[in-house]
Every structure is written in C-alpha cells, then in structure tokens.
Amino acid sequence: MASTPVAREVPPPLVSGRPPGPKGRPILGSLLECRRDLLGFLRQCAREYGDVAFFRFMHIPVYVLSHPDDIERVLVTDSAKFVKSRDYRALAAILGDGLVTSEGETWRRQRRLVQPAFHRENILRYARVMVDDTDRAISRWRDDETFDVHQEMMRLTLEIVAACLFGADVSLHSGNVGEAMQVVMENFADFARMAMVLPRWLALPRTSKMSHAMRRLDAALFSIIQERRDAGSAGRARGAPGKGNGETPADLLDLLLQAQDESGGEMDDRHVRDEAMTLFLAGHETTALALSWTWYFLGQHPEVEQKLADELAEVLAGRAPTPEDLPRLRYTNMVLNESMRLRPPAWAIGREVRDPFRAGQFLVPPGTNLLISQWITHRDPRFFPEPERFDPERWRDDPIRRGTLPRFAYFPFGGGPRVCIGAGFAQMEAALILATIAQRFRLSLVPGQSIPLLPSVTLRPMHGIRVTIHKR
C-alpha cells in the first residue's frame, strides 16, 4: 500500500478549452471503441490523457474524472451542482420515482423517509434470514458438483432481499408474484443496458413478457400494500423475519409504510411501490456480484482461501456466523474489500453538470456528462501498487481510516448524499454468506473457461463463473 498518497496540493491554474482525449470519428465519436472494449477504452483514456480526460459518445460530451480529489468534489463537496446522468433517469420506467432515479426535493424527502429502515438496529434483524437462506441453499449442494456460482449467488440474494422486503407475503418459489419478480429481474439488466444508449421511449420495457410481468407485479405490490394498511399494526406480525411481534416492524415494507417525515407526512402507495421496487432491484444483483467475484478470486488464490478458512475455523468453530462476529472476521472483510476493488459491482457513476464545475485545470460547462469510475480509480498504481494483484493484505491496517489512502481512491458504494443506502446491509450480507459457505465448502474454478466481463449497469461475468464444489 502506498504510504504517501498522491494528492494535489495547490489547484493548478485554469486553462481554457476542453481536456485532452481521444479524437474519435465524425458523428460517432468514440462509440466504436466503447462498444469494442468499454473498460479498456476508459482506462486507456485515464492512462494516456490524465486525471481529466474528454471524449464524445456520439453527440454526447463526456468528461472522465479519475483523481480521488475530483471524485470527492463531485460526490460530496460540490454534489449540488450535479444531477444523475440520463441512463439512470431512463430506469424510471421501471423504478418510478424511487431513490435511485429521483432528484431534488422528491429525492430528499424520500431519502429522509427510507433512511431509518437501514439504520443498524433495523438491518441487524435480517442477519438470521441471510444465514438461514444460505444454509437452505447449500443443503442442496453435493460434493464435486459443478455449477455457475454467479447464478447461484443471484438466486440466493434474490431470495434474501424478497424475504427482507416482504416477509412471508412473497415467496419466490410459488405463485404469481414470485414468477413475475423473476421475469422483471431477469429482464431488468437488459433493459438498463438499452436505456444507456437509446432514447427512453425506445428502451421502454416493450417485450410483452416483461410488460405483462410488470403489470402483475405492480398489481400484487399494490394489493400487499393495501392489505398491510388495512391490517395496521396487527399485520406487522405477519412474515416477520426477525422478531415481528406486532410492535416491532416486521420487514422493510412495514418500515416504509410506517415512515414519517418531521411534519408527520407519510409515503403514498405509489411512492411505497417505487421504493420497494427500487430496493428489490438495487438490492440483490450488486451483492450477488460481490460474492461471485470473490469466489472467482478465491479460486485463483488457494493461499488466500486457506487463510480465510483458518480465520473462520478460529472465530466460529463450525457454528453459524452472527453480526456480532463480524468485527472479528477481519480477514473475511479484507477479502471482500479487495474483491470489490478489482471487480467493483457498481463500476461507474454518471452525473450531468448543472452549474459550472472545476475539475483539475478545466472548467466543465453545464450540460456536460461526467463519468467517474471505480474500475479506473481502484486500479490506479499511485494508490494501489501492482494494481492487478489480488492482495487482501492491502486492507489490513485500514488505510482509508488511517489516512494513508485518499478517501475516494476506493468507493465501491459511492459517497456523499447519494451514497448507497444499502451499504451496511450489503456488507453484512456478503460477509455472512461468505462465512457460512466458506466454512463448509471450497470452490474451485472449472479449468479452461474464459470469464469475460460484461460492463452493464453492473459488472457481470458475461457467461457466468463455473465452479466445482468440494466439501470440507
């Protein structure tokens, strides 16, 4: 780990004009390069042209900001000068006015209302669901079996988020709702990818299967919301993954229904639906990816895998992990951190400039798109020596807290006012799942497979990750 991080001391003098960058082609700009190898292209931009680079994606001007100081200003210090970029707004066709897609006063009010549901004491109650669902999933695993671990992690985190959100009202294994959810979920990533490049009306969920599933899901959600409202506090006992004794809110949906702002205002049904859909879709794929990529790295690094198993044996001695164990599972957390450094599940954050903003030596005009990318900054050799090497030891001394690493050299969950609301939930979930599985199984990569990346809204393995499992 670099002991003296590179920070810019005095702001350099402003220069006029655009930052340097690839010239691109007439009309297309750098479209073809982006389509050929988006991650390679962006990294090359930063490497060749520096911390502030410029390219055109067809007619859209894009500034790529790679220095942690600039990233901090976009996400934290000057965050009021930006709105989310158009690819996020396109997702509103599915997510409505939920936290991921809303802006301004609507977003502020919703964030205030939803935030308490993610306070530590509220998310702790989901630990049991996380461990129990994992136990149930691995009870089906057979020694020497081979499968796609990404698919398996997606199935598991989907079950967990459905249970945490809706308790017993939604089972993914039976009935309309579970089925509709699966269809929406499976098509969401494709829709999101389309929405990044097409006008919104073209990218709308047009396939009849998807829109049919959306209608069914909406009808089911509104009816669950209505039932819960009718049942009042009595209904809260139902389906509680935690205590759920009628006084304690049972699941996230109940917390959303009970949320009140300072003036006593509540969410109407439409807002509750939008937030539930947002949490459902934002709340499982990213965590599944963090785990899938962790299995990938563990499969490549048996020495790390052994150290992880040793820690689990020492701290847990074969029993199920609880949230109280997590501070002592230090190496487990270091492994997850390092995995999200090299394979950040959310690999880029886009913003549109509303008020002029200074990045490095350049003044960025309103209307410009900014791209900041975990993929680029997390592998910057100024902050991570030998950046491609998977080395959990980088995280041993908590370099960000100790100030040896700039705060925004590593930002898997974003930062500032729009930081991931589910970060605590996801970190607890990933650690509990990893600890539960790695105690009982070792996963080895099926040899000879290529595991290309698919940078969509999230960073997926294009054809999954095939592993063989071995009982310990």
Ligand code: HEM
């Ligand atoms: C490893 C797992 C996860 C990663 C890497 C991740 C990453 C992120 C990032 C980078 C952002 C900020 C996007 C931006 O600024 O434009 C974000 C926002 C968000 N995330 Fe997560 N996330 C994860 C898990 C979760 C979970 C489990 C939930 C919910 C249960 C969730 C719900 C949200 C929501 C609602 C937002 C929007 C917050 C707002 O704008 O107010 N995420 N996430």
